[in-house]
Amino acid sequence: MDRKTLYGVVCASICPMNEDGSVDYASVRTLTRHLVDHGIHCLYPNGTNGESLSLTEDERRQIARIIAEENAEKAVLYIQCGAATVEESYRHVRFSREIGADGAGLMTPVFFAMDDSAMLKYYEDILGEVTDLPIYAYNIPTRSGNDLKPAVLGTLMRKYENMIGVKYSFPDVTRLQQYITCCPGRHASVLVGSDAIATGCFVSGGDGWVSGPSAVWPERHAALYDTLKAGEMEKAREIQYSIIDTARRMSDIPEIPAIKYMLKKMGVIQCDVCRMPLRPLTETEKARLDELIG
Secondary structure: OOOOOOOEEEEOOOOOEOOOOOEOHHHHHHHHHHHHHOOOOEEOOOOOOOOHHHOOHHHHHHHHHHHHHHHOOOOEEEEEOOOOOHHHHHHHHHHHHHOOOOEEEEEOOOOOOOOHHHHHHHHHHHHOOOOOOOEEEEEOHHHHOOOOOHHHHHHHHHHOOOEEEEEEOOOOHHHHHHHHOOOOOOOOEEEEOOHHHHHHHHHOOOOEEEEOHHHOOHHHHHHHHHHHHOOOHHHHHHHHHHHHHHHHHHOOOOHHHHHHHHHHHOOOOOOOOOOOOOOOOOHHHHHHHHHHHO
16 A cells, blocks of 8 residues: 655644634635645644534535645645544545545544453444555543553554554653554554654654644744754754743643634634633733743
């Protein structure tokens, strides 16, 4: 299978909205251009930062289609397809293939507790039906309530060529090696979902990291990956410390509203509205973010 995998800086795109809470599709276009033109390596819409579980199926499809059109194969594009039901997840995977995405992310099921056998069957049901599209598992146990263990990923990779790795959104570098080595004879592509451990992921053998704030600071994040690839560790350390400092200063501010607010201030999107249950920022929080973006 000829495939493109996720690597480097993978932007977890937000979903721009209008004042009335409807999706601002025009800003979806301008945001995509902003990301591609400023060095983002890969796009990953309709995930947590994209408020996917607050969107309708049609809204998610429209967003995916617009991003695919605007991207025009410049950056690697994987659509996050996990949804509340297996059937909807499967439809999103098929649609991602139809619009020419390079692959799909597939979040673990949410809310209902699953053991390893149930987790295995969930992924098998979809992987067995869409064998020609590369798929990453999306494991975010603190939000979903379910954990895709390295042994389960290994089993899936042995059975399905199109299961190629995992996006692991938990700041535990110690598990990276278990994922990377879960399928002897195949490289498991592993990405972390935390800016703070981007360098740790890279030096441990991971392929990159998925980042929401990279939408605001795309050049800085891309520079970290470029310096790591070039072996310029002193420069990489300096950039990583800068990214960690930003993360620390934002740590008690809701991330998705914060990213939207900063992108609006930068003129990239028109509005910073989020759908409930996400709350608006306070004026104090906005003032702190203003300091970050100058």
